[in-house]
Amino acid sequence: MIYIQDQLAVRLTLPKRWLLAGLCVAYGASAVAATATGVMSVSATVASTCVVGTSTLGFGSVSSAAIQAGNVDATGTVTVNCTTGSSYTIALATGGGLGATLASRKMTSGANLLNYSIYTSAARSTVWGDGTLASATMAGTGSGTSQSVVAYGRIFSGQTVPAGAYTDTVTVTVAY
Incomplete structure (x- = not known):
């Protein structure tokens, strides 16, 4: 060998x-050499989230005579950014004025009150509130980008109010 x-x-x-x-x-x-194989599980959970923003519902400078003569209208915006596909509803509270209701919110200037309300459409026929007492909420479905909803405000005619800077704060709640 x-x-x-x-x-x-x-x-x-x-x-x-x-x-x-x-x-x-x-x-x-x-x-x-030898090989072995296995399976790796991969997962993720995308949480449903919403972010809300607002613009001022500003009626501007109006005279007492103009308020007595007719309604004063203005608009503001509620902006919602919710996860794509997430259903949401937007509710508005009564505001902070003494004796305020959804149908008749109250701006204040010291002890003086100026009645107004916020509506869901330009027709100003449905009060935007929390869904109680004939008020409505606004509903939508998230797109993953900001969606704007117009708030239609109205100061009621026939009020006699002294001059002053009238303000109110309305809490906006987004349920999703």
């Missing part, structure tokens, strides 16, 4: 020896 190995070694040139050595290593390594 030694003679045959020596004879084989003599017949192989140097490049053939390298090739033979490489084949032995490659086939020897694959015969020893």
Whole structure:
């Protein structure tokens, strides 16, 4: 046997020896190596969220005579940004004026009151509130971008009020 190995070694040139050595290593390594596979679970939960913003519902500068003569109308905006596909409703509270209701909110200037309300449409026929006492909420579905909803305000005619800076704060609640 030694003679045959020596004879084989003599017949192989140097490049053939390298090739033979490489084949032995490659086939020897694959015969020893093994593989195993598994499954990795991947998951994510996207939480439903909403962010709300508002603009001022500003009636501007009006005279007492103008208020006595007719309604004074203005608009503001409620902006909602909810997760895509999330249903939401927007409710408005009564405000902070003494004796305020959804139908007759109260702006104050010291002890003086100026009655107004906020509606869901330009027709100003449905009070925007919390869904009670004939008021309505505004509903929508999130798009993942800001969506604006117009708030239609009205100071009621026939009021006699002294000059002053009248203000109120209405809480906006988005349920989703």
